[in-house]
Amino acid sequence: xxxxxxxSALTFGLTTAALAQEAAxxxxxxxxxxxxxxxxxxxxxxxxxxxNEQNSVSLGMIDLALKKTTGKAxxxxxxxxxxxxxxxxxxxxxxxxxxTENSFNIQNLYINYAFSDKFSMTxxxxxxxxxxEVISPAANFNYSTSYLFTNGPFQNAGxxxxYAFSDKxxxxxxxxxDWNAYQDFNGVSHxxxxxxxxxxEGWTAYLNFLSGYSAGAxxxxxxxxxxxxYQVTDKxxxxxxxxxxxxxxxxxxxxxxxxxxxxxxxxxxxLGLRGxxxxxxxxxxxxxxxxxxxxxxxxxxxxxxxxPEVRFDNDKDFSQSFVKSNLTPTKSASQFSLAAVYxx
Amino acid sequence: xxxxxxxxSSFVLIISANAQTENTLPIDENGKFIQYEVVNSTxxxxxLQARANEFIKKKSKILKLKKSQSDTVIMASxxxxxxxxxxxMSRPSGEVIYHFQVEIKEGKYRFWLTDFKFIPYMxxxxxxxxxxxxxxxxxxxxxxxxxxxxxxxxxxQTFKFTKEFAVEFKNxxxxxxxxAKVKPVEKKVVKKEW
Numbered sequence: 076x077x078x079x080x081x082x083s084a085l086t087f088g089l090t091t092a093a094l095a096q097e098a099a100x101x102x103x104x105x106x107x108x109x110x111x112x113x114x115x116x117x118x119x120x121x122x123x124x125x126x127n128e129q130n131s132v133s134l135g136m137i138d139l140a141l142k143k144t145t146g147k148a149x150x151x152x153x154x155x156x157x158x159x160x161x162x163x164x165x166x167x168x169x170x171x172x173x174x175t176e177n178s179f180n181i182q183n184l185y186i187n188y189a190f191s192d193k194f195s196m197t198x199x200x201x202x203x204x205x206x207x208e209v210i211s212p213a214a215n216f217n218y219s220t221s222y223l224f225t226n227g228p229f230q231n232a233g234x235x236x237x238y239a240f241s242d243k244x245x246x247x248x249x250x251x252x253d254w255n256a257y258q259d260f261n262g263v264s265h266x267x268x269x270x271x272x273x274x275x276e277g278w279t280a281y282l283n284f285l286s287g288y289s290a291g292a293x294x295x296x297x298x299x300x301x302x303x304x305y306q307v308t309d310k311x312x313x314x315x316x317x318x319x320x321x322x323x324x325x326x327x328x329x330x331x332x333x334x335x336x337x338x339x340x341x342x343x344x345x346l347g348l349r350g351x352x353x354x355x356x357x358x359x360x361x362x363x364x365x366x367x368x369x370x371x372x373x374x375x376x377x378x379x380x381x382x383p384e385v386r387f388d389n390d391k392d393f394s395q396s397f398v399k400s401n402l403t404p405t406k407s408a409s410q411f412s413l414a415a416v417y418x419x
Numbered sequence: 420x421x422x423x424x425x426x427x428s429s430f431v432l433i434i435s436a437n438a439q440t441e442n443t444l445p446i447d448e449n450g451k452f453i454q455y456e457v458v459n460s461t462x463x464x465x466x467l468q469a470r471a472n473e474f475i476k477k478k479s480k481i482l483k484l485k486k487s488q489s490d491t492v493i494m495a496s497x498x499x500x501x502x503x504x505x506x507x508m509s510r511p512s513g514e515v516i517y518h519f520q521v522e523i524k525e526g527k528y529r530f531w532l533t534d535f536k537f538i539p540y541m542x543x544x545x546x547x548x549x550x551x552x553x554x555x556x557x558x559x560x561x562x563x564x565x566x567x568x569x570x571x572x573x574x575x576q577t578f579k580f581t582k583e584f585a586v587e588f589k590n591x592x593x594x595x596x597x598x599a600k601v602k603p604v605e606k607k608v609v610k611k612e613w
Contacts, residue, residue: 103508104542140546151546183546192480202544209544277553309554342556343563377566418542419510 102142106213108135108159110414120397120408121388124210124225125159126218135159135414138182138211147189153182159210181257182210182230193239197249200257201235203228204247204269205283205300207316207333213418216337216345217371218382219410222353223318223331227298228254228285233263243273253289261290277306294323304335312337321356328356345373355394363392382414444578447533452558452574454581455531458589464491467523467592474591482519493521499580501537501573511548512569513539515577516555530588532581535559537573 111132114120119129126135136157143150156179185199208215208224235249247269252259265287273279280303288295298320306312314335321328331353339345349369354362367388374381387409390397397408444452460467471493475482478497485494498516502509518534536555540548556562558577562570 101508102510102548104510104546104548106542140542142546153546185545202546204544211542211544214541214543306553312552342560343566377569 100143103140104142104419105137105139105153106211106416106418107137108212108414108416109133110135110218110412112410112412114408114410116398116405116408117400118398118402120395121219121386121410122225122395123222124220125212126220126412126414128158133158135212135416136180138213140183149187149189151183151185151187153184155180155182155210159212180210194236196234196236198234200230200232203231203254204267204281205231205285205298205302206318207302207304207314207335212382212414212416213380216335216347216373217349217369218384218412218414218416219369219386221316221331221333221349221351222329222365222367223316223333223351226329226331226353227300227318227320230255231265231267231285232257232259233265233267235267245271247271251285251287253287259290261288264288264290279304292322293326296320296322296328310339312339325358327358330354330356343375345375347371347373361392363390363394365390365395378418380416380418382412382416384412384414386410386412443574444535444581446559450559451533452535452577453531453533454585455529455533456585456589457527457529458592459527460592461526462592464523464525467528468493470592470594471521471523471528474588477591491523493523495519497532499577501576503572511540512573513537514550515558515573515580528592530585532584535577537570 109132110126112119112126112128112130114129117129119127121127126133134157136155136159138153138155140151140153142152181200183199183201185197185201187195187197189195202209206224206227208217208220210229212218231251231254233249233251235247235251237245237247239245247267249267250263251265251267252263253261253265265285267283267285269284270282271279272282280301283300283302284298285300286295286297298318300316300318302314302316304312304314312335314337315333316335317332319328319330331351333349333351335347335349337345337347347370349367349371351367351369352364353367354364356362365388367386369384369386371382371384374383387407388395388397389407391406393404393406395408397405399405444454447453447455462470468490472484475484475493475495481499482495482497485496487494495518496516497519498514500514501512503512514537516534516536516538517532519530519532521528521530535558537558538550538552538555541551543549558574
């Protein structure tokens with residue numbers, strides 16, 4: 076009886092799969108990632124987002140996204156579970172960063188309406204438009220993340236309008252909540268904009284702006300960001316991210332720049348470097364800075380990508396509290412990691 | 420026994436249905452996949468030109484006109500999306516870009532699609548699938564053992580697409596009047612007079 080049921084289910088499944096090839100009503104996609112990290116000082120020195128656990132085969136997250144389009148309307152709902160999508164992201168389901176309330180993280184939850192081929196409006200909770208790197212490891216070349224990513228916004232809730240003047244120029248403007256907040260407790264307090272230009276084929280640049288007064292903040296925070304990538308040759312791509320964030324009244328912020336040269340040896344093997352210079356704007360003290368060099372490889376087989384990575388950080392002002400294996404302070408830190416990311 | 424026979428027949432039907440799609444594109448003298456056809460036509464050259472241009476205009480979301488050296492040679496670049504489908508779920512794996520060319524002479528025309536290149540998609544920060552690069556991999560390339568299954572599926576979908584594209588294009592070219600010149604049908608108003 077059980078065999079009959081199984082075979083019936085299998086036959087039904089195969090038949091449905093064959094028929095369903097004509098339609099694509101619902102997109103389901105996502106990724107799963109896991110990693111091993113080893114800091115050469117035998118302690119978790121580098122404190123950028125994710126992949127922090129020392130000498131351990133640790134979890135990233137499972138990320139699940141649904142998208143459906145009906146006519147001109149569409150929605151995206153994307154949830155993640157696991158350290159990368161829970162405690163290490165902000166906020167979680169309770170709307171706060173709290174290890175004890177750790178449940179899941181909403182990456183995207185928005186509705187879009189395309190009034191025409193050129194004009195669309197989106198409302199909800201969206202991945203931030205600021206910066207080069209993102210939370211999902213499937214969309215990053217390097218597995219560890221930059222200081223610019225860690226210190227910038229992760230997501231923005233709000234309403235935005237996008238107008239495409241042509242394939243080469245588009246403008247987005249919107250009103251947003253505080254950074255990484257499902258609900259804004261001091262009103263919709265931020266205004267943001269993004270100008271996209273693509274001067275030549277293969278080169279795209281985004282000029283981003285976001286400014287507003289967050290609940291409980293010491294001043295108005297304003298970020299200017301340039302994110303650009305140029306496919307210089309068939310195999311060589313160069314990316315750049317530069318950002319300046321400051322809170323009015325000299326109440327902090329940061330400035331940084333990161334360069335991302337990447338070379339595809341074959342379609343399945345890529346090598347990439349990330350060089351970053353990052354400065355904290357701290358009131359009343361000389362601004363500490365950090366430099367970081369990360370060398371990563373991407374080895375792809377279908378949906379699977381292996382990312383072996385070596386990273387060296389230099390903290391000349393001791394702002395990162397790096398220590399040697401004997402726990403004495405040091406200016407430098409280095410680590411090796413190997414990550415497996417499966418995107419589907 | 421009956422049940423096993425019905426299962427076996429269903430399974431054979433599915434395999435044969437799939438086998439029908441296991442065709443590949445022919446290869447030209449340069450070793451590139453090509454969908455090439457010569458079609459005889461009684462229509463005049465200018466009418467065929469208008470129809471070919473109208474076809475590209477209608478398909479403006481997937482076809483972009485390139486600069487041509489003469490009026491009787493029409494070139495365009497195109498793309499179509501490769502979808503991976505299972506049950507009621509679907510997601511785009513990537514897109515295939517291609518070159519489309521039409522050449523027109525008195526009494527006949529020829530057209531072909533070639534230079535097929537696959538561009539994989541990746542999910543962007545907003546959960547949408549977008550091209551991961553601007554550089555495509557020629558469909559003729561050997562993808563290696565690990566990606567062979569998916570690559571075959573891309574080729575099968577490309578073959579299916581080119582067949583449908585060719586039928587659609589020939590239908591457009593066979594139209595008696597270009598779509599742009601078709602007058603809208605006058606609406607008949609039914610008056611309740613008696």
